[in-house]
Amino acid sequence: MHHVNEELKTIDPSKLFSSSDYEKSLKILREEGVRPLCSNHHLMFHADIFLEYKSFIFSKNLFSLSTKGLANHITSYITPLLKDEPYLLCRGKRQQLLKWIKKRYIIENFFGDVCVGCGKTSIKLIPAFDFHHRSLQEGDTFSWSKLSGWSIPRIEEIIKDQDIIAICSNCHSLIHSEAFIRLADLILGETKANQVRNEIDRIKKKIDLFILPNINLRNIFRR
Numbered sequence: 001m002h003h004v005n006e007e008l009k010t011i012d013p014s015k016l017f018s019s020s021d022y023e024k025s026l027k028i029l030r031e032e033g034v035r036p037l038c039s040n041h042h043l044m045f046h047a048d049i050f051l052e053y054k055s056f057i058f059s060k061n062l063f064s065l066s067t068k069g070l071a072n073h074i075t076s077y078i079t080p081l082l083k084d085e086p087y088l089l090c091r092g093k094r095q096q097l098l099k100w101i102k103k104r105y106i107i108e109n110f111f112g113d114v115c116v117g118c119g120k121t122s123i124k125l126i127p128a129f130d131f132h133h134r135s136l137q138e139g140d141t142f143s144w145s146k147l148s149g150w151s152i153p154r155i156e157e158i159i160k161d162q163d164i165i166a167i168c169s170n171c172h173s174l175i176h177s178e179a180f181i182r183l184a185d186l187i188l189g190e191t192k193a194n195q196v197r198n199e200i201d202r203i204k205k206k207i208d209l210f211i212l213p214n215i216n217l218r219n220i221f222r223r
Helices: 022-031 039-045 048-052 067-081 087-111 123-128 152-161 169-175 178-188 190-209
Strands: 129-133 164-168
Touching: 039 123, 039 169, 048 087, 067 087, 087 123, 087 152, 087 164, 123 129, 129 169, 164 169, 169 190, 178 190
Parallel strands: none
Antiparallel strands: 129 164
């Protein structure tokens, strides 16, 4: 659920779904201009830095540069654009830009240019991509917000050791929607529910069959 105007937001819409007062919940959603969006599009709406610098993030020859060359290329691109901004804001935007480029580098090389699950969501929608444990073990953890600041060899090691793949957020939500799947017949009706379950099974099978390429990426990032 997405607030078209964040200034009107007074409550997390997800909390309204557990309320027994349907009319009150609906009234709040309407008053606050809340619209239903799929998970992919919701993440895209909130990816301000990515959307601002998308064309640069997908520059064709970005990954052919040396570590120093990439750092200098980013600096020469972003510095003129932020010349009138405060130093800390410039530094923060540069770091965020670097993280998006690194996420593209990891996903593009290990998982290709579309979602492993649905085969439809393009890497051009990087903010919509999540990392998923195929066989979650106790102690496994993968937070891109944390790992994006680590070196490429360390990120590679964790992806391989913890059996992680990148899939779009829509697919990620579907394969973890146990409660919805269990109640799908009541919510959607038997025919539609079976279609949804078949699609989820298809996505899960593609995820299970995916083979991580045996490659070692160049560490073109300083960290």
